[in-house]
Every structure is written in structure tokens, then in C-alpha cells.
Amino acid sequence: MILVLLSPRNAGLPFAEWLPEEAGRLLAVTSREVTAGPGFADVERVDDYTDDASVLASARRLAGRHTVTRVLALAEVDVERAAQLRDELGLPGQRPASARAYRDKVLMKELAAAGGVTVPPFAAVASAADVAAFMAAHPGPVVVKPRDGSGSTGVAVLHDPSEITQVADRVAGGGHEVEVYVSGRMCHVDALHVQGEPVVCVPSVYTDGGCLSHWTDSGNGSWTLPASDPLHERLVTQTWRLVEALPAAPALFVHAEFFVTDTGDTVLCEIAGRVGGTPIPAMLHAVLGSDPRHLWARIECGLPVDLDAVRAHAAAAPLVANFGLPPRDGRIVRLPARAPDGARDFSVLAHLGEDWGGARYAGRKSGDFIATWLVTADDADELLALVDKTSAQTEAGFGWEPSGPPARAQEAAR
Structure with missing residues (x-):
């Protein structure tokens, strides 16, 4: 049976339609207020879905009652949880070392740099003094953010050391990083890698402001680059280089973000081991011919997918x-x-x-x-x-x- 870690953000997705071979045999851990939907044989609910211990304890109870063959996770918050459960249960899929590298922005950049991917100057921080020391060594704007954050939550851009007080409480105790602010166009690349082979890679450019546009109440989105644009090939090359630099997994659907500077340098922002968030799945659906979450769910659950059809649709989109x-x-x-x-x-x-x-x-x-x-x-x-x-x-x-x-x-x- 397939165990689905069902984040509230993914409530309503048609898992029974996407995984018809397993409909009626699905298991789920989700939040108290979420209705899992059709196709689930057993559901455990937690009061706080952000609490790792509660989610993992519920998943272990389900595994104690049923024979779990795969663990499926679509949300950022569940990437490491799923990897830990696979490790405990001896199941196929991404394991903890790989999952951590796709979440921890310090480890991620260390591995990326070692693999030949350009990264901004960065450092782990555990106090306001750490941020001050970094800003002294790297004059100019810096970005402070959680090491395992997503959706630009908790991100702060500091232009002057006097602004460090804004993040002092937040960074105390660790769990954050600081990096040099990189100006230029921001791009994202969404790519599928299966059994050691690239399947498809879709480079896109964010509209002005990118994923920080919501700070000014401005809309944001992105658009796919034509293959004839020289930036297209550069982003594809950097993405596969980055995937090679991080610990491997049997299959990966990644969402990478890069800065492209005025001088043409491609600098890593970060990479996530999941499908990009809303509204990127709808855009990828138009490119790939199928909802990328549907594709990823079937691949992650070991069910057949026509990868040649995906490649062909992407080439003609x-x-x-x-x-x-x-x-x-x-x-x-x-x-x-x-x-x-x-x-x-x-x-x-x-x-x-x-x-x-x-x-x-x-x-x-x-x-x-x-x-x-x-x-x-x-x-x-x-x-x-x-x-x-x-x-x-x-x-x-x-x-x-x-x-x-x-x-x-x-x-x-x-």
C-alpha cells in the first residue's frame, strides 16, 4: 500500500485518479481539518502538520497496521519526512542524505560549489554577530533566510548593518544562512531525472520581482524560454550539473532557481527536490502534457509512465x-x-x-x-x-x- 504524506496545501488533489492501480488501498497522514478524498483505506490525522514528530508517529502507526510499499510526498515540508520513513521501512526512493541536500541551503551550496556550480558568497549564521561579521566581509546588500525554508517565508534583505536588529531574534540559535544579494534576472528550471537519466528540463524566466513580488503586492509569474535563446542551454547545463553535484536518488523532480547577472554569469539561488509551487504546475502541465504532480506521483510510486510521450510533448509545446x-x-x-x-x-x-x-x-x-x-x-x-x-x-x-x-x-x- 502507498503511504501519502498529505500536506494541507495538497488537499483536494485526485490521488485516486492519478493512481488508479492503488485506489482504495491508499494510506494518508494529514491535518485534522483535511478530507483525504476517495481512494484512501486508512487515514491518520494530526493537530499540527508542521510538527515532524506527530506526522512521523502517525505514519509509523499506519505502517504498523498495513504493509507499506512506497511513500509519496509532494510538499516541501514532507521531503525529509518521506526520506526518513523510506529509510526506516527499507523502501525505494530518495533517502535522507539526498533529501537533506535538497533542503539545507548551506549544505546545498557547499555541494554545488564543489561540483562546479557558481554560488554566491554565503555562510551559516546562528546570531546577529554572525550576520554582522558576514556583512563586514561582504559590503552591500545581503539576504538572510531559513536554511530549510520555502515560498520566500522568513526571507529578509538587509542593505545596511543597522538593519540586522530586524533579524536578530530570528537567527538566534541557528537554522539560518546569509548570502550576498545577487542582482539580475531570476530564472527557474523544472526538470525530471529518472534512473540516472535526464528526461526533460524546462527553463523559465520570472517576471519582474520574481518570487519576492508579493512583498509589494505585485503579481508574479514566469514564462518558458524558447530553445533558440542562448540562456536556455546554459540553464539546462547548470541544472544537470547541479543534480550531479548533489546526492543521487532513483528519481527526482527538481525546481531550481538561478540568478543571471548583467555580465551573463549564472549563479545558484537554490534547488528543491519537488515540483514547483502554484502556479508552476499548471504551466508545466501545458508543456509536458500532464500535471507534473501526476507524473511525479506515478514515478515515485513505481507505476508506469510514458516518458517518451512527455519528451515529445515538451519538444512541441x-x-x-x-x-x-x-x-x-x-x-x-x-x-x-x-x-x-x-x-x-x-x-x-x-x-x-x-x-x-x-x-x-x-x-x-x-x-x-x-x-x-x-x-x-x-x-x-x-x-x-x-x-x-x-x-x-x-x-x-x-x-x-x-x-x-x-x-x-x-x-x-x-
Whole structure:
């Protein structure tokens, strides 16, 4: 039986449809408020899905009641948990050494640099003094972030040592890194590697601001590079070099991010051993011909996948851009009446009266969107013009009011 570590962020995914050979025999560990959906024979729920000990204890109880043959994890938070369980149960798939390298940004950069991948100057930090020492040695802006974070959560850009007080409490005790801020275009590469062989590699360029755009309430997305662009091949080469530098696994679906400087240097930001977050799966679906989470679930569970069909679809796909709007600091009082002209796979991910104010707004991640969509074209200029047009139309379709008593939102609903 297949044990699924079901993060609340992945609730609602059609595992029974994706894994029909195992439907009715799936097992899950998930959060208390999540409904696992059809196809699950046994489910353990935890009060706090961020608590590693609780999730692992629940998974071990399921393994004690059933014969587990595979462990499936789609979320960043579950990558190392799944690897630990595979190690304990003697199951195929990524093991702890590989999983840790794809999560720990210090170890990751150490291994990448040793493998010939350019990385920014960086250091592990456990105190404000460590950050100060790094900034003294590397004048200019720096980035402080959790070693195993995701979605740009907990990231701070410091321009001057006087700003270190902003992160002093956060970095105390370790678990963080500091690195030199790299300016330039930010790109991501999504790639599938199976049984030691590259299958497909999709380089893309983030729109202005990239994954930090939500800090300024700006939408963000990315668009696939044409194979004729010289940057395309450089990013492909760097990604496979990076995969070779990190500990191997039988199969990997990776989401790598690189900076491309004004001088043309390609510098590693980080790499994750999972499918990229929303709305990247929809974009990859258009490129690969199948939802990448579907592909990865079947591969990770040892079920057949037509990899040649994936390669062929990717080779013939048009240029694709994904885009999403982040939440504002307030309550939603109006939703778009329809999809913007030229958009496909348009999804409104919020509801009337939903409150994104206060602590929820402060803790928002780069993958928190109120609407997402795709556009396609055969030409890059046409593609980016469509992104701008659809973004303006979608933004105008939302209405916001300050957080507080929801009187206006309720009135709008009536």
C-alpha cells in the first residue's frame, strides 16, 4: 500500500485518479481539518502538520497496521519526512542524505560549489554577530533566510548593518544562512531525472520581482524560454550539473532557481527536490502534457509512465507563461466576473469576504495567490504582452476593504 504524506496545501488533489492501480488501498497522514478524498483505506490525522514528530508517529502507526510499499510526498515540508520513513521501512526512493541536500541551503551550496556550480558568497549564521561579521566581509546588500525554508517565508534583505536588529531574534540559535544579494534576472528550471537519466528540463524566466513580488503586492509569474535563446542551454547545463553535484536518488523532480547577472554569469539561488509551487504546475502541465504532480506521483510510486510521450510533448509545446495575483492587506469585497481575455486555466482562489489582513497577510508566502492563469503564444513579445493585459484585467476585477467587521463584504454578498 502507498503511504501519502498529505500536506494541507495538497488537499483536494485526485490521488485516486492519478493512481488508479492503488485506489482504495491508499494510506494518508494529514491535518485534522483535511478530507483525504476517495481512494484512501486508512487515514491518520494530526493537530499540527508542521510538527515532524506527530506526522512521523502517525505514519509509523499506519505502517504498523498495513504493509507499506512506497511513500509519496509532494510538499516541501514532507521531503525529509518521506526520506526518513523510506529509510526506516527499507523502501525505494530518495533517502535522507539526498533529501537533506535538497533542503539545507548551506549544505546545498557547499555541494554545488564543489561540483562546479557558481554560488554566491554565503555562510551559516546562528546570531546577529554572525550576520554582522558576514556583512563586514561582504559590503552591500545581503539576504538572510531559513536554511530549510520555502515560498520566500522568513526571507529578509538587509542593505545596511543597522538593519540586522530586524533579524536578530530570528537567527538566534541557528537554522539560518546569509548570502550576498545577487542582482539580475531570476530564472527557474523544472526538470525530471529518472534512473540516472535526464528526461526533460524546462527553463523559465520570472517576471519582474520574481518570487519576492508579493512583498509589494505585485503579481508574479514566469514564462518558458524558447530553445533558440542562448540562456536556455546554459540553464539546462547548470541544472544537470547541479543534480550531479548533489546526492543521487532513483528519481527526482527538481525546481531550481538561478540568478543571471548583467555580465551573463549564472549563479545558484537554490534547488528543491519537488515540483514547483502554484502556479508552476499548471504551466508545466501545458508543456509536458500532464500535471507534473501526476507524473511525479506515478514515478515515485513505481507505476508506469510514458516518458517518451512527455519528451515529445515538451519538444512541441508553445511558449507558456503563468501568472498569479497575491492577496492584499484587507478583505475581499468583489471578485472578477469572468476570466480575462486571452487567459486559459483561470482560477479564482479566494472567496467573497475572505480576510487576508493582519497576521495572515504578514505571513503570506510567494505561492499564496488569489487568482492564477496561463497564457500561450509562439512569440515571446506576444506572450509578455498577454501577461500584462490579463494581469491588469484581473486586478481590476477584485475589490478590497480594510480588515475589520465584515459589514461591507456581507452587504456585497447579498
